[in-house]
Amino acid sequence: MNHVAVDSATPAANAYEPTAIELKWQAHWVATQAHEVRDDLPREKCYYVLEMFPYPSGKLHMGHVRNYTIGDAVARYQRMRGLHVLHPMGWDSFGLPAEQAAIERNAHPKAWTYDNIAYMRGQLKRMGFSYAWSREFACSDPGYSAREQDIFLDLVEKGLVYRKSAVVNWSTGLNTVLANEQVIDGKCWRTGMPVIQKELPTWYVRITSYAEELLSGTYTLPSWPDAVLTQQRNWIGKSIGAEIDFIVVGFADVKLTVFTTRPDTVFGVTFVSIAPEHAALASIVPATHRAALDAFVADVRATPTNDRAGDTAEKKGCFTGAFVINPVNGERVPLYAANFVVADYGTGVVMAVPAHDERDFAFAQKYAIPVRQVIVPNSGKLNELSEAFTDIGTLIDSAQFNGQRSDAAKLTITDWLAATGKGRKTVTWRLRDWGISRQRYWGNPIPFVYGEQTGVLPLRKADLPVTLPDDVVFDGIGNPLAKHPTWATTTADGQALTIRTNDGPEPARRETDTMDTFMQSSWYFARFTCPDAVAPLDAKRVNHWLPVDLYIGGIEHAVLHLLYARFFTKALSDLGYTTVREPFKRLLCQGMVCMETLYREQNDGKKQYFYPEEVKLERDAKGKLISAVALSDGQAVTVGRVEKMSKSKRNTVDPQHLIDAYGADSARLFILFAAPPEVDLEWNDDGLKGSHRFLKRLWTLAQDQRQRLQSVSAFAGHAKECSGADQAVVRKIHATIKKATDAMSKDFSFNVAIAGCMELFNELKPDALSPEVLKLGLETEVRLLAPMVPHIAHELWSHLHPNSGGVTAAGWPSYDPDQLQADDADYPVQVNGKMRGKLVLPRTLVGTELEAAVRAHPEFVRILGDQTIRKLVVVPGKIVNVVVG
RNA sequence: GGCCGAGUGGCGGAAUUGGCAGACGCAGUGGAUUCAAAAUCCACCGACCUCUAAAGUCUUGUGGGUUCGAGUCCCACCUCGGCUACCA
Numbered sequence: 022m023n024h025v026a027v028d029s030a031t032p033a034a035n036a037y038e039p040t041a042i043e044l045k046w047q048a049h050w051v052a053t054q055a056h057e058v059r060d061d062l063p064r065e066k067c068y069y070v071l072e073m074f075p076y077p078s079g080k081l082h083m084g085h086v087r088n089y090t091i092g093d094a095v096a097r098y099q100r101m102r103g104l105h106v107l108h109p110m111g112w113d114s115f116g117l118p119a120e121q122a123a124i125e126r127n128a129h130p131k132a133w134t135y136d137n138i139a140y141m142r143g144q145l146k147r148m149g150f151s152y153a154w155s156r157e158f159a160c161s162d163p164g165y166s167a168r169e170q171d172i173f174l175d176l177v178e179k180g181l182v183y184r185k186s187a188v189v190n191w192s193t194g195l196n197t198v199l200a201n202e203q204v205i206d207g208k209c210w211r212t213g214m215p216v217i218q219k220e221l222p223t224w225y226v227r228i229t230s231y232a233e234e235l236l237s238g239t240y241t242l243p244s245w246p247d248a249v250l251t252q253q254r255n256w257i258g259k260s261i262g263a264e265i266d267f268i269v270v271g272f273a274d275v276k277l278t279v280f281t282t283r284p285d286t287v288f289g290v291t292f293v294s295i296a297p298e299h300a301a302l303a304s305i306v307p308a309t310h311r312a313a314l315d316a317f318v319a320d321v322r323a324t325p326t327n328d329r330a331g332d333t334a335e336k337k338g339c340f341t342g343a344f345v346i347n348p349v350n351g352e353r354v355p356l357y358a359a360n361f362v363v364a365d366y367g368t369g370v371v372m373a374v375p376a377h378d379e380r381d382f383a384f385a386q387k388y389a390i391p392v393r394q395v396i397v398p399n400s401g402k403l404n405e406l407s408e409a410f411t412d413i414g415t416l417i418d419s420a421q422f423n424g425q426r427s428d429a430a431k432l433t434i435t436d437w438l439a440a441t442g443k444g445r446k447t448v449t450w451r452l453r454d455w456g457i458s459r460q461r462y463w464g465n466p467i468p469f470v471y472g473e474q475t476g477v478l479p480l481r482k483a484d485l486p487v488t489l490p491d492d493v494v495f496d497g498i499g500n501p502l503a504k505h506p507t508w509a510t511t512t513a514d515g516q517a518l519t520i521r522t523n524d525g526p527e528p529a530r531r532e533t534d535t536m537d538t539f540m541q542s543s544w545y546f547a548r549f550t551c552p553d554a555v556a557p558l559d560a561k562r563v564n565h566w567l568p569v570d571l572y573i574g575g576i577e578h579a580v581l582h583l584l585y586a587r588f589f590t591k592a593l594s595d596l597g598y599t600t601v602r603e604p605f606k607r608l609l610c611q612g613m614v615c616m617e618t619l620y621r622e623q624n625d626g627k628k629q630y631f632y633p634e635e636v637k638l639e640r641d642a643k644g645k646l647i648s649a650v651a652l653s654d655g656q657a658v659t660v661g662r663v664e665k666m667s668k669s670k671r672n673t674v675d676p677q678h679l680i681d682a683y684g685a686d687s688a689r690l691f692i693l694f695a696a697p698p699e700v701d702l703e704w705n706d707d708g709l710k711g712s713h714r715f716l717k718r719l720w721t722l723a724q725d726q727r728q729r730l731q732s733v734s735a736f737a738g739h740a741k742e743c744s745g746a747d748q749a750v751v752r753k754i755h756a757t758i759k760k761a762t763d764a765m766s767k768d769f770s771f772n773v774a775i776a777g778c779m780e781l782f783n784e785l786k787p788d789a790l791s792p793e794v795l796k797l798g799l800e801t802e803v804r805l806l807a808p809m810v811p812h813i814a815h816e817l818w819s820h821l822h823p824n825s826g827g828v829t830a831a832g833w834p835s836y837d838p839d840q841l842q843a844d845d846a847d848y849p850v851q852v853n854g855k856m857r858g859k860l861v862l863p864r865t866l867v868g869t870e871l872e873a874a875v876r877a878h879p880e881f882v883r884i885l886g887d888q889t890i891r892k893l894v895v896v897p898g899k900i901v902n903v904v905v906g
Numbered sequence: 907g908g909c910c911g912a913g914u915g916g917c918g919g920a921a922u923u924g925g926c927a928g929a930c931g932c933a934g935u936g937g938a939u940u941c942a943a944a945a946u947c948c949a950c951c952g953a954c955c956u957c958u959a960a961a962g963u964c965u966u967g968u969g970g971g972u973u974c975g976a977g978u979c980c981c982a983c984c985u986c987g988g989c990u991a992c993c994a
Contacts, residue, residue, distance in 0.1 A: 252909075370994095577989090703917085777930080779929095854975050900925045
């Protein structure tokens, strides 16, 4: 980055100096508590805008700056429209990086986290974001985490929390559970030690009991992006089908139930596949096949779960030696263990119909299993299947169902199965319960204890909160909480921890797992409405403010966070904390901040990335990039794709440098101007300079004209009362207000609103305009730009109106539709759809009068020449199109 | 494989929702200012044809269609991006 110092020479007396102005107004906003809001105003005059709160990782990155700039522009715009705006900010402050910092640089997670918060809070303030700082909190604050423990116990009481044993990835090096992403080639990503699959009891939240409402709710959110809604629907994954019971040959009392969405193909079953982990296998596999099967299961288990997924993975199976009976035709078919059958989806057993399922077809080919076609295309029977036929067709070889259409047969066969006791209609969900246990220190403790005799018990609310000990050792191995000498067995006042039983006190040990950090982000938006409440939530204030009118964040949270937050809201409602069932009325997913990557291919095929300031780019006369060389050695560098900014690719810009060099307003303006909010933003240093240049021009014009405009009032009459440049500019002012207002109210298209302001500014030629009209023009500029560049707008407004209540109070300007256009309209003339010229005609003319005026217009006669009119289309105020022939 | 989205100058992006394509900005070119540079200001700036200009031709991923008129609507296709995935 070539950050050029701004105005390095001695500045002129009235030069634009962003830093001084910005610090001045930021201090003013703090002193006047300008962005605090009351809770007792009519809801229809209120607006709650929220950006996804940050993890305090150290310093702001460009993604944060974009997210919060968009949110702040909305907040300030809504305030100028006269609404009372709640715009809070806080910190998602529990999480793993704090523990990594503890291991790597011997900092305490708490100190590291709160130091980061202090620094990043300063950066947010330096950007001029208009937060209600009195409501700020961090999730690791005792006031928040303790209230979350209360909610946890409420969930326990409602039956929405339970403990169960499940298979997890266990690092033998770190003695901890790993996420799938942390397992690389079956080994721990940090230590390289083997990762094993281990059964471990952990805590779950029963999100699946809300599956139906989470799904139906997606149809009540018209102001959410379709992409997010469909991702959530896919994630919930409701599928309607049938369960069918297969008896195991030789075990009259053992039945294997399959789940299928294609009961119409049940007469085509030629084998059944079963998950290798399935519990029933132990009892039904004959001794002759046990060894082979055990080897197969061991092989599957050795493969990390994420390598078993995807259609690229090889389909493998193993005959179990067992056979099952297809209940619809009494046929005996083999049972295969198959690596692609998932134990915890459906029943873990799948009826296989190679003729009508691609996976089954591939499997049947590999293991030479027969293929039996029971559905034919409506065009007739296929002679030989070279691939599975999965479309709708007509049933054959299916007893009394022959001749039915396959989609209708799904229902008739399911009904028949149910009537004859062979199966039943059923619904299966992809959504799993939410595992929330983390074997880590820097999280909210799970408020449970284990009695020596009694076993697992929740704490009583009176015994909350459970607080984290400060004296912990971080060596990267195992859970620091579990290794603490006394914490798990001692109460807050140092007594041995006991629970009360009928036989008196009983020694107990605390749960040392902590909660997933997604727990905290699932209700923080509700707590912002009442951060001082003694209870977790204050129903009156929560119901007043929720749902959030506009929630802004990245689309990467489309499923996890946004689904958990929806679930939590419903659960909180059922717990009596609120009546609201959906947390976010409107969702805006802003695009990523991107930049081109610069790299050099190494001998080993890996890429060596360069920071932008390490490379010199050369362009040809048209501006097209022709070469890139490293400054260090003058050798060529490859200019790669434009990708999301990331440290590992070195295609980053530190926002702090931009603020220091150009000021917060310039950074804000460029971010909003360079792309619409939902679109990816391609970072461009020169573009930022352009935004800075615009603000400088605006500033300079306002300073040059300050004396002249001091004693006049802005023009308040109708455009018709003035003439020449004045009249054109007054009309332009009204048109610009309309353009900006439409852009903001439709999709928050800040880029269009800003472009309109730039256009208007280009018309403000002081020598050609009366001071009244010029003042109106400048005032309009300042008011329209105030949400985007608040500091310079506040400063300039104070120059234009030294004793007023400020630009926010002045409000968003309104326009007069009657003053948008001149009396005469330009009519483009098309001949057979091609542009040929222009007519100027009064706007008042319509209908036959207008058509007569067009025909009589000398320019029209000239354009037409001697051609004869076949058809004449005249659209009032728009266009003339003549068809000649 | 499934779902979602996008293709407009050298680049980021506009286009009143079917009515003058390329607003605004960046980059670039020429000029003014300057000892010089930076900064600033003025002009030009889709392609082709043309000495230049006027005029003209072409142009919104490709091919069709509807219409007086299509970047916008319909049909088919191509390319790119994102998310998700042995889900039976």
